[in-house]
Amino acid sequence: MSWGRVLRARHAVARPHWRDELPALVGEGAEAGGKLLAIGLRRSYGDSGLNPDGAVIDMSGLDRAVAFDPETRILRAEAGISLDALLAILVPRGFFLPVTPGTRFVTLGGAVANDVHGKNHHRAGTIGRWVRRLGLLRSDGTAVELGADDNTGLFAATIGGLGLTGLIAWVEIEAMPIASAMMEVETIPFASLDAFFPLAEESDGGFDYTVAWIDCLAAGGALGRGLFSRARHAATGPLAPRKQRRGSSLPFDLPGIALNQLTVSAFNELYYRNGRRKAGRTAMPYEPFFYPLDRIAGWNRMYGRRGLYQYQSVVPPDAAHDATTAMLRAISASGQGSFLAVLKTFGETPSPGMLSFPRSGTTLALDFANRGASTLALMERLDAIVREAGGRLYPAKDGRVPAAMFRAGYPNWQAFARHVDPGFSSSFWRRVSQ
Amino acid sequence: MKVIILGATSAIAEATARLYAGEGAELLLVARQPERLAAIAADLRLRGAARVETALRDLADDGDVAEAFVGFIAALGGIDHVLLAYGVLGDQKAAERDPATARASLRINFTTAAAWALVAAEALERQGHGSLVVLGSAAGDRGRRVNFVYGAAKAGLATLVEGVAHRFANSGPRAVIVKPGPVITPMTEGFANRKGLMWASPETVAAVVRRAADRGGPVVYAPWFWRWIMLAIRLLPTPIFNRLNI
Ligand SMILES: Cc1cc2nc3c(=O)[nH]c(=O)nc-3n(C[C@H](O)[C@H](O)[C@H](O)COP(=O)(O)OP(=O)(O)OC[C@H]3O[C@@H](n4cnc5c(N)ncnc54)[C@H](O)[C@@H]3O)c2cc1C
Ligand SMILES: NC(=O)c1ccc[n+]([C@@H]2O[C@H](COP(=O)([O-])OP(=O)(O)OC[C@H]3O[C@@H](n4cnc5c(N)ncnc54)[C@H](OP(=O)(O)O)[C@@H]3O)[C@@H](O)[C@H]2O)c1
Numbered sequence: 001m002s003w004g005r006v007l008r009a010r011h012a013v014a015r016p017h018w019r020d021e022l023p024a025l026v027g028e029g030a031e032a033g034g035k036l037l038a039i040g041l042r043r044s045y046g047d048s049g050l051n052p053d054g055a056v057i058d059m060s061g062l063d064r065a066v067a068f069d070p071e072t073r074i075l076r077a078e079a080g081i082s083l084d085a086l087l088a089i090l091v092p093r094g095f096f097l098p099v100t101p102g103t104r105f106v107t108l109g110g111a112v113a114n115d116v117h118g119k120n121h122h123r124a125g126t127i128g129r130w131v132r133r134l135g136l137l138r139s140d141g142t143a144v145e146l147g148a149d150d151n152t153g154l155f156a157a158t159i160g161g162l163g164l165t166g167l168i169a170w171v172e173i174e175a176m177p178i179a180s181a182m183m184e185v186e187t188i189p190f191a192s193l194d195a196f197f198p199l200a201e202e203s204d205g206g207f208d209y210t211v212a213w214i215d216c217l218a219a220g221g222a223l224g225r226g227l228f229s230r231a232r233h234a235a236t237g238p239l240a241p242r243k244q245r246r247g248s249s250l251p252f253d254l255p256g257i258a259l260n261q262l263t264v265s266a267f268n269e270l271y272y273r274n275g276r277r278k279a280g281r282t283a284m285p286y287e288p289f290f291y292p293l294d295r296i297a298g299w300n301r302m303y304g305r306r307g308l309y310q311y312q313s314v315v316p317p318d319a320a321h322d323a324t325t326a327m328l329r330a331i332s333a334s335g336q337g338s339f340l341a342v343l344k345t346f347g348e349t350p351s352p353g354m355l356s357f358p359r360s361g362t363t364l365a366l367d368f369a370n371r372g373a374s375t376l377a378l379m380e381r382l383d384a385i386v387r388e389a390g391g392r393l394y395p396a397k398d399g400r401v402p403a404a405m406f407r408a409g410y411p412n413w414q415a416f417a418r419h420v421d422p423g424f425s426s427s428f429w430r431r432v433s434q
Numbered sequence: 435m436k437v438i439i440l441g442a443t444s445a446i447a448e449a450t451a452r453l454y455a456g457e458g459a460e461l462l463l464v465a466r467q468p469e470r471l472a473a474i475a476a477d478l479r480l481r482g483a484a485r486v487e488t489a490l491r492d493l494a495d496d497g498d499v500a501e502a503f504v505g506f507i508a509a510l511g512g513i514d515h516v517l518l519a520y521g522v523l524g525d526q527k528a529a530e531r532d533p534a535t536a537r538a539s540l541r542i543n544f545t546t547a548a549a550w551a552l553v554a555a556e557a558l559e560r561q562g563h564g565s566l567v568v569l570g571s572a573a574g575d576r577g578r579r580v581n582f583v584y585g586a587a588k589a590g591l592a593t594l595v596e597g598v599a600h601r602f603a604n605s606g607p608r609a610v611i612v613k614p615g616p617v618i619t620p621m622t623e624g625f626a627n628r629k630g631l632m633w634a635s636p637e638t639v640a641a642v643v644r645r646a647a648d649r650g651g652p653v654v655y656a657p658w659f660w661r662w663i664m665l666a667i668r669l670l671p672t673p674i675f676n677r678l679n680i
Contacts (some may be wrong), residue, residue, distance in 0.1 A: 014623075015618075015623060017620055018470055018473070019473065020469060020470070061445075064473050064474065064476070064477035065476070065477045065480040065481065066473070066476055067476065067480075068480055087483075088456075088481070089480050089481060092482075193473070221510060350602075
């Protein structure tokens with residue numbers, strides 16, 4: 001089952017624990033008719049981690065760190081290790097992940113296969129830029145070591161390659177030095193979308209991390225109001241990570257009714273007001289800053305049995321203002337608000353992967369409770385706006401993008417297809433490439 | 435804190451070793467596959483262990499158990515905790531047909547494990563402190579057709595460790611047998627549908643194992659509710675038990 005819980009599928013799953021088990025598993029899995037896919041902690045929402053009727057290798061049992069050299073800052077680990085475990089190794093030594101997504105319960109291999117981005121994209125680019133080498137197992141039985149110096153294109157295809165170029169067995173990544181485990185965070189309310197863009201531009205110069213939460217049910221003059229958050233690693237303070245207890249967890253699915261328009265709109269109103277009241281500078285440990293959702297284990301169950309759709313787009317800088325305004329209008333008009341509407345500007349740094357999602361421009365991430373046809377219709381309206389603006393969608397968060405839209409957004413997809421391992425496949429790939 | 439782990443490549447043992455590493459412990463890992471052992475050792479060093487030593491050994495070889503254990507202690511410069519984790523589930527049907535297969539299972543899971551437990555107990559008694567924690571199994575609590583050869587060995591091991599705890603009573607050292615229910619590890623790879631409340635993660639069991647080294651016992655279930663499930667199963671009258679497919 002994928003993290004969005006909309007798409008469910010059955011697989012033959014192997015769960016290896018040792019590097020020496022991998023070559024045989026890749027060989028056998030790729031021979032089985034339905035082809036093979038490696039997966040991590042299944043935090044992707046859509047169908048890029050699904051391979052129904054095929055074989056799946058769950059890499060989360062290969063979760064060992066191999067070596068770390070504080071001089072070169074290079075950390076080598078098995079691909080199934082979680083970012084959570086990497087942080088526990090790095091932070092006490094005065095280092096941090098160069099790039100981290102909004103949850104630390106993803107694997108290193110999964111992060112590379114989606115070429116993930118974080119709140120520091122405008123500074124650091126994607127995680128792929130920090131991958132120094134990786135080991136890839138191909139279905140023809142070869143094991144290749146790849147780095148940025150690779151001139152065959154296989155490295156560029158594997159970064160953000162959605163697991164389609166083979167199984168990533170291990171990764172070497174360059175860590176980033178920090179002086180403290182604390183963050184200096186500043187929260188600034190903004191009254192409308194027009195205020196977001198100058199705020200982002202001003203902040204990207206002086207802050208490592210920037211992101212905004214948007215109240216996407218606000219309409220009219222308040223359209224796109226929200227809370228802008230900008231931060232940097234503190235220059236002083238302790239390095240020892242404070243053990244964060246998982247606050248609470250949702251062990252069961254809430255009835256779908258829990259998230260109707262009224263509750264979302266009330267939540268957004270409260271959240272905005274609360275943010276406005278508490279605006280200003282604070283210091284906090286890195287965990288609540290980067291990973292607010294990790295405190296509620298199983299939060300995706302809040303969306304009930306029908307699950308949720310994520311929708312994340314990026315549109316080029318020129319079109320950013322108009323396209324974002326149009327998208328927020330469409331959402332506001334539909335009444336299908338989301339709790340977690342997030343807006344961020346991506347920087348100019350090119351992404352190293354052929355299928356990497358991030359490009360310069362503005363990204364909007366949304367989640368919608370699955371209400372069937374009306375939700376799909378809203379997403380189709382958003383698709384049209386994104387396509388018109390020359391933008392694209394993030395496969396990690398998607399279970400439905402039409403093939404034509406995918407191909408338009410990723411003009412490199414055919415060059416990429418040449419590097420796809422013939423023994424590997426996924427639902428996503430079959431859907432968009434056939 | 436100095437810890438010897440016999441069967442360090444076990445998934446439950448590795449998860450427990452990570453807890454010790456997080457405390458900055460010194461570890462001696464014993465297992466029989468050199469590359470796997472080296473991979474675990476490197477990882478534990480990065481996860482905070484103050485020191486990790488390794489020793490290669492087929493633990494089913496009980497030729498010179500006492501001398502070998504003295505060597506382990508010397509390599510580490512002392513001991514506080516000993517975790518005995520190795521074991522094999524084995525093929526129940528094959529063991530029913532073939533005495534050699536049954537003997538091999540009993541040898542690994544009971545005879546040699548008992549030998550290591552006894553030499554560890556001697557060492558702890560001599561120094562007057564420390565804990566011996568042994569992985570048994572809920573399967574040892576009542577013989578069931580699916581796995582009674584393995585279960586018999588684990589039952590014997592539990593009785594042995596209980597006896598060691600009795601021997602230690604009112605003195606410094608401690609001995610605990612930890613009895614997990616089903617755990618999602620390589621030992622149960624291939625079992626259908628390893629999901630739901632009955633199945634524990636190695637991390638969950640490891641937390642129980644780690645705590646058992648400090649307090650509680652001499653019999654600890656992992657997770658705790660297996661104590662009551664197994665009690666109920668033991669109390670089932672034979673006619674009812676015989677009708678159950680468990
Ligand atoms: C709360 C939350 C917040 C998020 N925030 C962000 C964010 O800010 N930025 C961002 O970029 N993403 C974000 N994501 C998405 C997430 O970072 C990606 O989906 C990530 O790839 C998930 O990693 P995983 O280990 O769970 O991989 P999975 O979801 O299991 O797999 C993801 C893809 O990687 C492939 N893969 C996994 N392991 C391997 C391997 N060893 N070899 C080859 N291929 C492999 C799979 O085939 C699949 O295509 C977020 C997700 C959640 C749930
Ligand atoms: N998993 C369960 O459901 C479950 C339930 C109750 C109790 N237990 C018990 O928990 C303990 C740990 O098992 P696990 O679940 O962690 O399974 P596991 O990962 O398969 O571990 C078993 C370990 O025992 C080792 N071993 C077996 N024979 C050996 C020998 N002769 N010499 C050295 N090492 C040997 C294996 O090493 P090799 O790979 O080198 O063979 C393996 O590392 C076992 O005692 C088991 O009986 C498990």
